[in-house]
Amino acid sequence: MRIWPIYKKELRLYFTSPVAYVLLTIFLLIAGYFFYSIFAFFTRASMQTAMNPGMGRDLNVTDSVLRPLFSNVSVILLLLMPLVTMRLFAEERRAGTIELLLTYPVRDGAVLVGKYLAGLTLYGVMLAGTLIYPAILLYFAKVEWGPLATGYLGLVLMGGMFLAIGLFASSLTENQIVAAIVTFGILLMLWVLGWTAEFAGGPLGTVLTHLSILEHNDTFAKGVLDTKDIIYYVDFTVLALFLTLRSLEARRWAG
Amino acid sequence: MGGLMRRLDWAFYPGIAVLAAAVIQPFVLPQQSRLWWPLVLVGLALVAISLIPWAIGARSSLGARSVRYGFNTLVMVVLVLGIIGVVEALSYRHNARLDLTENRRHSLSSQTIQLLRGLTMKVSAVAFYRSDQPGKRQAEDQFKQYARFAGDKFTWKSVDPDREPQLAKAFGVEAYGTTVLEAKGRTEKVLDAEQEEKLTNGLVKVTREGKRVVYLVQGHGEPEITNTERGGYSQAKEALEVQVVERTKQLTSINRKLQDEVSERRHSEEARQHLLERLVTIQADERRRISRELHDEIGQQVTALSLRLAALEPGIQDRAALEKCLQLLDQLGRQLHDLAVAVRPAGLEELGLVLALSSYVEDWAEQHGVKLDFHQRGLQRIRLSAAVEDAAYRIVIEALSNVAKHSGASRASVLLERRDSELRIIVEDNGKGFDVEGFRKEKVADHLGVVGMEERAALLDGAVTLESRPGGGGTTLYVKLPLAPAPRA
Numbered sequence: 001m002r003i004w005p006i007y008k009k010e011l012r013l014y015f016t017s018p019v020a021y022v023l024l025t026i027f028l029l030i031a032g033y034f035f036y037s038i039f040a041f042f043t044r045a046s047m048q049t050a051m052n053p054g055m056g057r058d059l060n061v062t063d064s065v066l067r068p069l070f071s072n073v074s075v076i077l078l079l080l081m082p083l084v085t086m087r088l089f090a091e092e093r094r095a096g097t098i099e100l101l102l103t104y105p106v107r108d109g110a111v112l113v114g115k116y117l118a119g120l121t122l123y124g125v126m127l128a129g130t131l132i133y134p135a136i137l138l139y140f141a142k143v144e145w146g147p148l149a150t151g152y153l154g155l156v157l158m159g160g161m162f163l164a165i166g167l168f169a170s171s172l173t174e175n176q177i178v179a180a181i182v183t184f185g186i187l188l189m190l191w192v193l194g195w196t197a198e199f200a201g202g203p204l205g206t207v208l209t210h211l212s213i214l215e216h217n218d219t220f221a222k223g224v225l226d227t228k229d230i231i232y233y234v235d236f237t238v239l240a241l242f243l244t245l246r247s248l249e250a251r252r253w254a255g
Numbered sequence: 256m257g258g259l260m261r262r263l264d265w266a267f268y269p270g271i272a273v274l275a276a277a278v279i280q281p282f283v284l285p286q287q288s289r290l291w292w293p294l295v296l297v298g299l300a301l302v303a304i305s306l307i308p309w310a311i312g313a314r315s316s317l318g319a320r321s322v323r324y325g326f327n328t329l330v331m332v333v334l335v336l337g338i339i340g341v342v343e344a345l346s347y348r349h350n351a352r353l354d355l356t357e358n359r360r361h362s363l364s365s366q367t368i369q370l371l372r373g374l375t376m377k378v379s380a381v382a383f384y385r386s387d388q389p390g391k392r393q394a395e396d397q398f399k400q401y402a403r404f405a406g407d408k409f410t411w412k413s414v415d416p417d418r419e420p421q422l423a424k425a426f427g428v429e430a431y432g433t434t435v436l437e438a439k440g441r442t443e444k445v446l447d448a449e450q451e452e453k454l455t456n457g458l459v460k461v462t463r464e465g466k467r468v469v470y471l472v473q474g475h476g477e478p479e480i481t482n483t484e485r486g487g488y489s490q491a492k493e494a495l496e497v498q499v500v501e502r503t504k505q506l507t508s509i510n511r512k513l514q515d516e517v518s519e520r521r522h523s524e525e526a527r528q529h530l531l532e533r534l535v536t537i538q539a540d541e542r543r544r545i546s547r548e549l550h551d552e553i554g555q556q557v558t559a560l561s562l563r564l565a566a567l568e569p570g571i572q573d574r575a576a577l578e579k580c581l582q583l584l585d586q587l588g589r590q591l592h593d594l595a596v597a598v599r600p601a602g603l604e605e606l607g608l609v610l611a612l613s614s615y616v617e618d619w620a621e622q623h624g625v626k627l628d629f630h631q632r633g634l635q636r637i638r639l640s641a642a643v644e645d646a647a648y649r650i651v652i653e654a655l656s657n658v659a660k661h662s663g664a665s666r667a668s669v670l671l672e673r674r675d676s677e678l679r680i681i682v683e684d685n686g687k688g689f690d691v692e693g694f695r696k697e698k699v700a701d702h703l704g705v706v707g708m709e710e711r712a713a714l715l716d717g718a719v720t721l722e723s724r725p726g727g728g729g730t731t732l733y734v735k736l737p738l739a740p741a742p743r744a
Contacts (some may be wrong), residue, residue, distance in 0.1 A: 062356065146355025196281065210347055218392065224361050228350035233340050234345075242335050246328050253324035 002106050002207075006114025007121075008086070014122050017205075019087070023122070027080055028129045034072040035133045038065055060135060062147045062223060069133060070151045070221035074213075077159055078191060082183035084122060085166025086176045088115045093174035098251065108248045112167070112241060119163045127155060147223025154220020157233035158213070164189060166242035171247040190236075318491025342517060348687050363400050367455045368503045371404040378438040380411040382426045382448060386418075390432055392642035394449035401454070436461040456500040459507070529713060535642040550595035557588045597652065608644040609634050609671065612651055616669060623637050623659045625684075626666045643736050646711045647671070647680055650719075652681040653704050654732050662686025662730060673738070677717075682736040688723040688730050712736060 014020040042064045049059055092098040101111055138144050164181075169182040194212030199204040209215050214230040277294035280287065280536035291349030309681045354362040363371075380398060384391035391413070398411040416431065426442075427433045433447035445457035471480055471488075483489045561584040564577065571577045603611040609631050620627040638644070651669060658667050672679045694702060709719045717736035723729070 140323055144355075144357050146357070210343065218396075221355040222361055223354065225353040226350055227352075227354065228346040231342060231346035236340055239335065239339050243332065246332060250324075250328060253321045 003110045003114045003117065006106065006111055007117050010115050010118030011121060013087075020122055022123075023080065023084065024126055024129060027076060027126050028120060030076050031069075031130050031133075034076075035136075038068050038072070039137075061141045062144045065130055065137060065222045066134070066143075066151055067218075070155065071218065073130065073155060074158060074217050076160060077155070077189055078187050079184070081123075081159065081162035082166055082169075082187070084119055085163055085170055085183060086180035087170070088119065088167055089099040089170040089244075090174050090179040092177045093199055094176075102248065102251060108245055112248065114214075116163060116167060116241065119159060119167070123159045123163060124156075127152065127159070145224065146193065147221075149219045150223050150225055153225075154217055154229075157220075157230065157237075158217055161233045161237045161240070163245070164237040168240045168244040168247065171244045264305045265686060266301045267305035270298050270303075270305060272298075273301060274298035275328045290726070304453060323382075363397075363404065363451060364455075364692060367401075367451060368404050370455060370458060370504075370507070371401060371409065374405050374408040374462065375704075376408070376438050377427045378405075378409050378436055378458060380409070380434055380436050380448070380459060381422075381426060382411065382413045382434045383423055383426070383431065385416050385431050388431055390447060390449040394432075394434070396453060399450055438462050452497060452500045456496065456503065459500075514524040532642050535645055535648070536716075539604075539641075539645055546595045546598040549591055549598065552738075554588060554595065557584060557591060561588065562583060597656075603644060603648050604641070607638050608647055611648060612669070612671070615648075616650065619655050619659070625659070625664060628666075628668040630668070633672055633673040637673070639678065639738060640675075643678060643738060646715055646717070647678060649711055650680060650708045650734055651682060653708050657704055658684045658686065658730075660684070661689070664729065677730065678734075678736040678738055680732075680736070682732040682734075683729065685729045687729075688725045690725050690726045691721055691723050698717050708732075708734070 042059075042061075045064070046059055050198065089098065092101055095169055102108065104111075134148055165186050166179070166183040170176075170179040172182065173179050190211065191213045194209045194214050195213070197209040210228075210232075216232050219226050219229050273294055277291055277298060280291055282295060284290070352362070354360075380401075382391075382394055382398065384394060393412045395413055398409075398413075402411060414422055416428060428435065428444070430446060432447055432449075434445045434454070434457070436443045441461055443457045443461035444452050448454040448457065469475070473479070478488045480488045480492050492549060513695050561581055562586065564581055568574075568577060606614070613629050616627055616629045619625075639647075655667070655669070658664055662684045664684035667682070667684040669680040669682075670679075672681075694705075705719075705721065711717075712734055714718045715736050717734065720733040722731045722733070
């Protein structure tokens, strides 16, 4: 498998164009704003608590700062991740280079994994930028390492799933905007699927709730590892990558 | 034709629009639920129509090869979807959970888990939270965990009281964040059920038979129980509630221990009863054996001896001495017989206490020339347990034998009475009487008979009381034997 050249090429494309920098800047700006407002609110709440003991006994850094921060970052990712992946295949299709790519002595799988890893690397850089917030917290307060680690694990798994779905959407069309919108649509639908559960009720309600991202991301954020949440993200990632592979293959026979 | 075909694919957009309408229908018009299926069907039909030209075109331009590939891909996709569905279902059913927070605050306490695992009745919870209420997620998380440990015993649903006000009214819900627990027709309202101790407390209350009430006097300037200001009782109330939860948890575990202990006690008590009955049975068997030996073996030998002696008569000089020997032997034989009869629980098993005693008493009165009254109350045609009957029989015989030996009485009476699940025996005589105090001070060996009676009674948790008036006042023996084991039919 010759993943490396593909990976290197995609990464270079990200970082030689403004895309990666703009993305990083905007992402960290919004995340930083969220962190600031959550932290400021927490500071005020803890000051009130200090003046008025007996109130807010449950005030702690993990639940009051990290947990909402992780949940807010998830929402930003929902909006930004389609933009990370929209280019990956759609651009190749538009420029016609996909024919070249697929006729290279490189397997489809290698192409897919290379692009996926490139997206994952960019995402990793984005997440690495957010590490500054826990570091700031650590300076002022005691941080629980367990929930911090699970929170980031949750973000990595969720981002991995978003990237895979984005890749799939990008492989369907030659228009980057269409790819982004389709990705966003799929992600948003998965996000809010649980809302209909209340009306559906019964086993269907259970299934819809389980399929909803909302059902899975908070567990990590609050410091709990649950096999069903990990498997959910991994499953959807694998499914999306598999569908992408089939979609690439379809180019060969459906022309 | 070609133009029509080309125009057909425009059906795709209305089709998608109709499907989208079907998706949002439950939100916008939840009461028009019969619209849903028609919308879905029409939408799917429109999409299918729009695909016709594409399908025709695909077949004519690409031929069998692409159809085969397409079919392969379809099968693979369906297969993978199926596998993922199964994996998801399995992971949903059998999940493992690891709480990495420092005090495991997102996991249920062991007491709650114990309570949930031990639930004996079905409990349903309806949580009335506004959809934007802060505690809602937390409460739902917690309900899930409760349901996980309680199996099918705990079901819950979440209701927005703003969207379904009539349901909230039916449950008598007056505040956001109220959870109504229901079990066996009883309901219990819990406010802020996202706090584990409150929900568990509610669960304990709703599954407990009976209810405890704390009264507080109000209206004469007493502090308000809900007042959160200085001088108010809200903190006290909360603390009290927390304590109640804690105490309830403790009580539950203590209660369980107590129940274990009680059942253990009951088992050992039963074992003791059983052993006692066996002891009495074995005693009776042993007596029967001794009685038989006395009568059949030694008695026969005494008879044989007296016959031999009688046969010696012609060669014996001292007729008077022989006569004396024969008399003694005859006496010995009769004593042996009496002893055998006395030892054997004769007729008791077959006849029952009353009949056996009355026949014995008749013999005794005749034998000793004492006028005797025998009465019974509440024992007609009733059999008591073997242990009690045996003890009563032995005690009466022993008492009468004492009357005959020591009292020199001319009259005696025996009364058997069953009352309040105990058997009372009174044996009375008009004899010379004796000093009970002094008698007690003598050596045990000198009054084995009385000690024996007392021991028999004590074995059955009974008691023996002896009253006597020296100088001709007579003697009375009171015996009480509990009838704790159920009477035999």
